[in-house]
Amino acid sequence: MDLNRKQITSDLAIVGMGAGGLFAAALITLLRNGKFLEALNRPYVEAEVKDLWQADLTKFTLAANLKISLIEGQEQVGKKLNLTGGQRANLATNLTEELLAAKYFAAKDFLRKARQYLTPSLLRSLLYSMDIATYYDEQGRLYPKSNQAKEVTSKLLHTALANPLSTIYYSEKITDISMDGQQQIILPGSKHTFITKAAILATGGASYPKTGSDGAFLKMLTANKQFNCSAYPAKPALAALQQNNFPLADLQGISLTDVTLTWETFSRLTKEEERRYQRLKRQSLQGDLLINKKGFSGPCAMNLARFLREKAEDNALTVTWLPADLIKDVSEKLKQAIHEGDKRPLGLWLKQNLPLPERLQNSIREKLLTQKYRHQTTMPIKYLTAAEGTDFLEVFCHWHSVDWHVADLLHAQVTSGGIKRTCIDPNTMACKAAANVHIVGELLDIDAACGGFNLLAAFATSTLAVKSLLLLPAQ
């Protein structure tokens, strides 16, 4: 330890003031000032979660007087949180437990306790107690009423700092972590050395490193054998799907709903890929899609990304631009038009009957049809056979191409990989090898689908850590 540097001692240090760290610090304030109970008792909070918390609150006493250091490596808190949900912050989605669990893939059992203690309804109520009013959109996604992620960040910070025992340190990038003989945790930062009895480590994943979560802390933590934490390497999870020389680049900006992406790998799957990523040889997902310069993004493409390897592999992607029942209806209509000898040119008929953006239809015609077939789109439908009509629809409704890869970590929204779940107690988020060290959020090997599930996981794992650190067995 460098004795020339100023030492800051505390009972608890929260390292990383992003979504998880800010929420942990704000929750401590609510537990101390009684607003937690007020939030718990709001009528829309489920009886099950109330009962769970009430049982704990009666059994345990609150360690209300902890001196807390809030440590952030950047000059401001919540840089990534500010970007979430198109800067509107999709905070959670209200789903039944079964549907919610499925959003966390192989981490669903590990996160069961976290989901039980922080349901989307309790989250909503806690945020309300922090002066963050929220609403559910038509798909059950939770957003702040202001539609401003920055409001969430600033009010979480405001609530966190309302605890007179908490002090925040900015631009304090922690460069190492170790434990002394008294089990105190030593955290050298850029300006001070922090010495603390307990820690919540919330330094995030490795995507969008310019926001401060660059994956460096994960390496330090795993390098120190005292914590016995091993990790899976960081890999992009929610990321765009890209292709070298993407032929539809000119269509960037087009967004479509109800698209089906079917991805298939021709490589052999490893056991680890099957277990960790629930990777299959063939995977099909439906949802909204955005065409960009290098490929596809939007929830449907991004949700598929976790299943792909980071490096290019032998694979193929089929995009079905429209829902199957709609394609079937158009196909019946086209057969009817051919049968009735419709005089309209096929291209015009498709524009009138196929609900695809004109730019996309033109591009398909120009790029995906051979000269002969392109010419045929200018001819009246009556000259087509039913089989040719089916072939045309096939080209206009499905696009098949090969050699896809995922965008790199610089541009991925979420990291898969991180501290292995087997190193952590799922009831408290404490390190099994060091009970006073709690690990939360994206620093853990958890990643979820689009829809607020990653923020919910960061908030919920922080909730368990705070519960375990603040609610102590009554003497």
Ligand SMILES: Cc1cc2nc3c(=O)[nH]c(=O)nc-3n(C[C@H](O)[C@H](O)[C@H](O)COP(=O)(O)OP(=O)(O)OC[C@H]3O[C@@H](n4cnc5c(N)ncnc54)[C@H](O)[C@@H]3O)c2cc1C
């Ligand atoms: C563009 C974008 C949009 C997204 N949209 C959504 C969305 O709408 N809904 C959703 O659920 N999820 C969304 N996510 C994912 C979500 O933001 C993350 O899953 C979430 O922020 C993870 O929280 P965290 O607290 O674990 O880490 P982070 O929020 O990344 O916070 C980590 C903090 O730790 C600090 N830190 C790192 N290392 C150190 C160190 N050595 N010393 C001190 N401090 C350190 C960082 O500076 C940072 O402030 C989005 C992500 C991106 C990039």
